[in-house]
Amino acid sequence: MELTGAEILIRCLQEEQVEYVFGYPGGAVLFIYDELFKQDKVKHVLVRHEQAAVHAADGYARSSDKVGVALVTSGPGLTNAVTGIATAYMDSTPMVVISGQVPTGAIGEDAFQEVDAVGITRPCVKHNFLVKDVKDIAATIKKAFYLAKTGRPGPVLVDIPKDVSNHKTNFEYPASVTIRSYHPAGKGDSAQIRRAAQMLLEAKRPMIYAGGGVVLSDAAAQLADLARLLNFPCTNTLMGLGGFPASDRLFVGMLGMHGTYEANMAMQHCDVLLAVGARFDDRVIGNVAHFAEVPRNIIHIDIDPSSIAKRVKVDLPIVGDVKLVLDELLGVLRGGKQTPDAAAMGAWWKQVEDWRAAGGGLCYKNSTEIIKPQYVIEKLHEITGGDAFITTDVGQHQMWAAQYYRFDKPRRWITSGGLGTMGFGLPAAMGVQMVNPGATVACITGEGSIQMNIQELSTCKQFHLPIKIVALNNGYLGMVRQWQEFFHGNRYSETYMNALPDFVKLAEAYGHVGVRIEKPADVEPALKEAFARKDDLVFMDFRTDPTENVYPMVPGGRGLSEIILAEEL
Amino acid sequence: MRHIISLLMENEAGALSRVAGLFSARGYNIESLSVAPTEDPTLSRMTIVTSGSDAVIEQISKQLNKLVDVAALIDLSEGEHLERELMLVKVRAEGAAREELKRVADNSHGRIIDVTEHIYTIELTGSCAELDDFLEKIGRDLILETVRTGASGIGRGERILKL
Numbered sequence: 247m248e249l250t251g252a253e254i255l256i257r258c259l260q261e262e263q264v265e266y267v268f269g270y271p272g273g274a275v276l277f278i279y280d281e282l283f284k285q286d287k288v289k290h291v292l293v294r295h296e297q298a299a300v301h302a303a304d305g306y307a308r309s310s311d312k313v314g315v316a317l318v319t320s321g322p323g324l325t326n327a328v329t330g331i332a333t334a335y336m337d338s339t340p341m342v343v344i345s346g347q348v349p350t351g352a353i354g355e356d357a358f359q360e361v362d363a364v365g366i367t368r369p370c371v372k373h374n375f376l377v378k379d380v381k382d383i384a385a386t387i388k389k390a391f392y393l394a395k396t397g398r399p400g401p402v403l404v405d406i407p408k409d410v411s412n413h414k415t416n417f418e419y420p421a422s423v424t425i426r427s428y429h430p431a432g433k434g435d436s437a438q439i440r441r442a443a444q445m446l447l448e449a450k451r452p453m454i455y456a457g458g459g460v461v462l463s464d465a466a467a468q469l470a471d472l473a474r475l476l477n478f479p480c481t482n483t484l485m486g487l488g489g490f491p492a493s494d495r496l497f498v499g500m501l502g503m504h505g506t507y508e509a510n511m512a513m514q515h516c517d518v519l520l521a522v523g524a525r526f527d528d529r530v531i532g533n534v535a536h537f538a539e540v541p542r543n544i545i546h547i548d549i550d551p552s553s554i555a556k557r558v559k560v561d562l563p564i565v566g567d568v569k570l571v572l573d574e575l576l577g578v579l580r581g582g583k584q585t586p587d588a589a590a591m592g593a594w595w596k597q598v599e600d601w602r603a604a605g606g607g608l609c610y611k612n613s614t615e616i617i618k619p620q621y622v623i624e625k626l627h628e629i630t631g632g633d634a635f636i637t638t639d640v641g642q643h644q645m646w647a648a649q650y651y652r653f654d655k656p657r658r659w660i661t662s663g664g665l666g667t668m669g670f671g672l673p674a675a676m677g678v679q680m681v682n683p684g685a686t687v688a689c690i691t692g693e694g695s696i697q698m699n700i701q702e703l704s705t706c707k708q709f710h711l712p713i714k715i716v717a718l719n720n721g722y723l724g725m726v727r728q729w730q731e732f733f734h735g736n737r738y739s740e741t742y743m744n745a746l747p748d749f750v751k752l753a754e755a756y757g758h759v760g761v762r763i764e765k766p767a768d769v770e771p772a773l774k775e776a777f778a779r780k781d782d783l784v785f786m787d788f789r790t791d792p793t794e795n796v797y798p799m800v801p802g803g804r805g806l807s808e809i810i811l812a813e814e815l
Numbered sequence: 816m817r818h819i820i821s822l823l824m825e826n827e828a829g830a831l832s833r834v835a836g837l838f839s840a841r842g843y844n845i846e847s848l849s850v851a852p853t854e855d856p857t858l859s860r861m862t863i864v865t866s867g868s869d870a871v872i873e874q875i876s877k878q879l880n881k882l883v884d885v886a887a888l889i890d891l892s893e894g895e896h897l898e899r900e901l902m903l904v905k906v907r908a909e910g911a912a913r914e915e916l917k918r919v920a921d922n923s924h925g926r927i928i929d930v931t932e933h934i935y936t937i938e939l940t941g942s943c944a945e946l947d948d949f950l951e952k953i954g955r956d957l958i959l960e961t962v963r964t965g966a967s968g969i970g971r972g973e974r975i976l977k978l
Binding site: 364365368369372373376393425426427428550551552554555556 | 824825828829832833836840870873874877878880881883884885886887978
């Protein structure tokens, strides 16, 4: 029997076991929405802005091991989605975005709501397709899901012209897919892995530096086994948090611009560095030349060869899936008799502990007068047992969340690391809650970021999503204000948020619960009460110290050991 | 340093723009780029002449390989290879210069493929450097129009880029 393109698309999504599609209807996707209406296997979540659809699909994917799916119309639907797509691309989220397009005959004629979707998204997708023939829909969707989730994951866009979604053809979903020009890495090179094992065993000052690749590859168990087997210190990037348990004594905290003193010093001064699914980006190692001043051997495991030797010279590259490579590396180490040099390791750990003491750990001066943002996160950790799914927006609150909510499990920490997208947190939390019903989901945000996708409070109401919004409201675009204080002579250009809405009333207007917390003594009771309300979205508006800064800090363009600690200022 | 990268890619709409977009987005140089389908019409062969440090060239190769449409890639300049470019050049050929131009063209294995009372159009194939030399010999005063295809490259002997 012949089916329309729209019917075929929905059947494909069913075949891919897609449970939720996050989207927004429009003219070019009318046939697709009509088919969604006629079935109930694939459920649709109606967002209030296409950017939110993509972030929700992103949160859905990051907090599970599934591919996120978003559906938007042509033109403005697609352009609104671009920020979400770029966010997913930078953080390697497996995602399929389906966009409507004007009918094939109108393409190129500046038709109503026409935009070159494939052209606009090309630099921020893993791959994209324009489907010009209904006969190609099934194979293209199959390829899109395959590309999105294999190798280094990423968003794939499928642009479907309106007429194609209404043309008919026979439907057969391909059982398998091969793309002759695409061969994602799997196992690593065994000889390289044996060399890596030897290099690790001979290290005097070893360090493990693990990124988001560990989370994406579901390799947290392997990473923990490796670090414990060798007794090596381990740090996580922002994206890698939860990939190694923060409560483990081997964990030296997050590294980078707002990383701990001990993590940054150990990174700078180690003699053998094992980089696992991380990419040495500018927020992580600061100044490349400064980093290179200390000689060290770098072993780099990554599934994407282009991440290796991009910013720093690598001595021992291993291209492969992190989990498979770590499994093999563990096998080699367990099979051999050699162990790390105990004396050297003792001295190195003493050095690391000295740095830990010298840095004073993560610390802030608490107050009984004014709420310190770090205190809110600490209490949040306590009250949720450290087991909540945490999404964030971007800025100071994001860094405090990364520092003070000590993640022990992977896929609990959902943040826009690469692109740094304000407005990510609330819609991402919707996707997280959808795929983890019943779980505790909190969105840590600021009064600036939350307003970038505040309309999603409406979606949360419609779909009964009991997300807890922890807004650290200091009245400023805090991270920008901090840079203005440090580097621009206290000239707070356009960072004061005048005329803020009453967030309590705003939450209530959307049918939720709102609460304002102004005193430190009220923080804990407010959090307890909010998290006890299992069925309600609670918007907590914490009025926090507007002068608080994020420490430690490696200023932009500086070296890791040029870190500024709180007491130095 | 100058490199010639040769690649096979799916002959699909938009494939060329993925390569061109990659170079502009990441700030890589393109000296020339030429592309056409192969004996297998589903595949295009592209030759890119670029320049950069070893680290940059390594990244260019990796980034190109990462494009889903790119099926195979080789840096021809890493080994023995042949490089040819086609040029059509239209020159003012009047009076005594006509004889001289004919002689210069013959010496460089150029062919005069169109002749009018005042103009020669010369076809010349060679390495990029040979074409540069030829233009210099003629001199800019006489040149009316120049069209070059950009280099096409192929490995010598057993060095083959094929799926």
